[in-house]
Amino acid sequence: MTAAVPVSDIDVYSDDVLDDPYPAYRALRDAGPAVYLSSRSLWAIARYSDVRKALADAATFSSAAGVGVSDEMNAMQTGTVLASDDPQHAELRAVLSEKLAPRALTALRSAIAEQADALVADVVARGSIDGVTDLAARLPTDVVADLIGLPREGREVLLPGADAMFASFGPLDERLRNRMPEVTAYLEFMSAMTDRAKLAPGSWGAAILDAVDEGRLAPGSAVPLMTAYLVASMDTTVHSLGNFLRLLAENQDLWQALKADPGLVGPAFEENLRLDSPAQGFTRVTTREVDVDGVVIPEGSRVLVSFASANRDERHYPDPDRFDVHRNPVDHLAFGYGVHGCAGQGLARIEARALVGSLLRRAERIEPAGEPTRHLNPAVRGLGHLPLTLVPAKEA
Numbered sequence: 001m002t003a004a005v006p007v008s009d010i011d012v013y014s015d016d017v018l019d020d021p022y023p024a025y026r027a028l029r030d031a032g033p034a035v036y037l038s039s040r041s042l043w044a045i046a047r048y049s050d051v052r053k054a055l056a057d058a059a060t061f062s063s064a065a066g067v068g069v070s071d072e073m074n075a076m077q078t079g080t081v082l083a084s085d086d087p088q089h090a091e092l093r094a095v096l097s098e099k100l101a102p103r104a105l106t107a108l109r110s111a112i113a114e115q116a117d118a119l120v121a122d123v124v125a126r127g128s129i130d131g132v133t134d135l136a137a138r139l140p141t142d143v144v145a146d147l148i149g150l151p152r153e154g155r156e157v158l159l160p161g162a163d164a165m166f167a168s169f170g171p172l173d174e175r176l177r178n179r180m181p182e183v184t185a186y187l188e189f190m191s192a193m194t195d196r197a198k199l200a201p202g203s204w205g206a207a208i209l210d211a212v213d214e215g216r217l218a219p220g221s222a223v224p225l226m227t228a229y230l231v232a233s234m235d236t237t238v239h240s241l242g243n244f245l246r247l248l249a250e251n252q253d254l255w256q257a258l259k260a261d262p263g264l265v266g267p268a269f270e271e272n273l274r275l276d277s278p279a280q281g282f283t284r285v286t287t288r289e290v291d292v293d294g295v296v297i298p299e300g301s302r303v304l305v306s307f308a309s310a311n312r313d314e315r316h317y318p319d320p321d322r323f324d325v326h327r328n329p330v331d332h333l334a335f336g337y338g339v340h341g342c343a344g345q346g347l348a349r350i351e352a353r354a355l356v357g358s359l360l361r362r363a364e365r366i367e368p369a370g371e372p373t374r375h376l377n378p379a380v381r382g383l384g385h386l387p388l389t390l391v392p393a394k395e396a
């Protein structure tokens with residue numbers, strides 16, 4: 001039986017909600033399986049089972065019209081790996097499928113571990129650091145830029161540019177307009193990088209140019225594809241690492257548990273991703289009228305599919321607002337699900353284990369050294385700054 005349409009005036013893009021979205025998400029879950037957001041003329045799906053079903057049904061919940069909320073910004077995404085449906089989406093992902101296959105990522109583990117250990121040795125020696133800018137932001141940026149084959153010069157535009165690209169998935173408001181110069185600088189830099197003379201041989205970037213030369217990829221798709229993989233493999237990892245470092249600093253029982261059993265780093269990272277999803281969610285457009293557990297969403301509706309709310313759904317996870325190192329929620333939706341599941345999630349896990357593993361060896365303790373600050377972005381959730389004190393391990 002069709003249920004009445006639940007309506008909410010919650011603005012999921014307001015500063016208050018972006019600062020702490022979880023009470024709003026709970027209210028949306030309680031309101032119904034699908035809720036119309038009157039403040040944005042947007043539907044929202046917030047419960048775990050419904051979010052997972054929507055992500056699994058890419059034919060009904062289409063990405064081809066963009067995954068943000070602004071028509072103007074969505075038009076800029078057309079034909080990108082994020083904003084496309086099969087068969088185009090499959091063709092775009094196939095370009096780097098070998099580079100992101102488990103065997104290829106396994107081959108990177110040693111080099112990433114060495115890179116992480118050198119970075120950790122440096123920050124532990126310094127003692128007082130910013131966990132975001134000195135640690136969480138450095139490893140993913142350098143790892144992904146190296147994999148794409150970018151030169152060292154000019155990389156300073158990458159992180160702010162990637163963050164601004166995620167911001168473009170939100171409303172076209174004053175905050176986003178103020179960030180458009182960052183978007184422009186980032187896109188100009190990436191456009192200039194579609195040049196074999198600038199890209200390292202054998203890199204992801206070179207593979208994209210190979211696909212263009214072989215006719216597997218249209219020339220105009222090279223920059224969007226390179227940009228999409230850099231953004232997706234970098235910014236969310238930065239935020240997930242920053243959130244994880246905060247947990248480790250503020251929860252000494254957790255730190256000691258990982259010191260005693262480093263094998264818990266992987267499950268702890270998954271629980272961190274569930275608890276504070278770096279990608280909060282993206283929109284889709286319905287290609288037909290769809291019944292979501294009794295609530296009918298009309299054809300052609302834009303729908304926010306909330307990964308972060310799903311991961312806090314008490315219908316699926318008992319006591320969902322509590323961090324539980326033994327939960328190991330391998331079915332969380334922090335990296336999405338289905339054909340649009342994050343292609344860089346394997347790399348993120350390698351980086352997290354390398355970085356935290358090195359910290360556990362080299363630091364006796366990691367402690368807060370001041371109040372962290374929240375970085376507000378309509379699509380991704382993370383910290384702007386995280387003051388930390390690192391106490392070196394005696395054997396380090």
